[in-house]
Each structure stands twice: as C-alpha cells, then as structure tokens.
Amino acid sequence: MDRIITLNEVAKHKNQSSVWIIIHDSVYDVTSYLEEHPGGSDILLEVAGKDGTQGFEDIAHSDDARIAEKIQSWSHRSY
Ligand code: HEM
Numbered sequence: 001m002d003r004i005i006t007l008n009e010v011a012k013h014k015n016q017s018s019v020w021i022i023i024h025d026s027v028y029d030v031t032s033y034l035e036e037h038p039g040g041s042d043i044l045l046e047v048a049g050k051d052g053t054q055g056f057e058d059i060a061h062s063d064d065a066r067i068a069e070k071i072q073s074w075s076h077r078s079y
Contacts (some may be wrong), residue, residue: 014049022051
C-alpha cells in the first residue's frame, strides 16, 4: 500500500540488516535483494538510506531491471 515515507525514516535503513534505497521518488527495501543484485551488494550499500536514482540511471539499467524495480512488492511510494 502506498504511504508517505520521510527521508529521516529512510536514513535509518542503511545497514546490511535493513537496506532501503530511494529511486525515482519511491522507496525500495532491497535487504533481501543485496546478494541477488547483478551489480553487487557493495554498490547498493553505498546508497543505503539515501537516494540512489543517480547511480541507478548512471549505468543505464535494462528494461528488465526497470520492470523489476517497478513490480517489487516491497516498494512504497514516497511524496
Ligand atoms: C531496486 C533497484 C535495483 C534493481 C532492481 C537493479 C537491478 C539490476 C540488474 C537486473 C542489473 C543487470 C544489468 C541490467 O539488467 O541492467 C543491474 C546491474 C547493475 N546495477 Fe543495479 N539495480 C538496482 C539498483 C541499483 C543502484 C541504486 C545502483 C547504483 C547506485 C546500481 C548499480 C548497478 C551496476 C553498477 C550494475 C552493473 C553491473 C555490471 O554490469 O557489471 N543498481 N542492476
């Protein structure tokens, strides 16, 4: 369900035990995706608790990655 998530709340999720990343104004809980990410966990941990849109766009993610980004059930819209 959509809900408003503050930057303060996202900033708390920056450790391996709970990793949230903002991409295009949505918040993603990527904790369980860390080891699956083809780009590796380190790069996701670098933007943990922060906005990772720039990094996400810098590598021109494929349509597959974009669809995965959109359909993940752990996404929450933030405003
Ligand atoms: C939920 C968010 C994300 C998803 C679902 C995702 C998914 C993927 C997928 C499927 C690939 C394989 C290549 C492709 O299909 O485009 C990939 C590669 C990569 N991703 Fe992500 N990604 C996410 C977030 C990020 C972020 C935030 C960063 C950087 C800050 C990042 C950096 C990279 C890099 C550097 C690669 C390239 C790996 C290589 O070619 O060696 N990704 N990602």
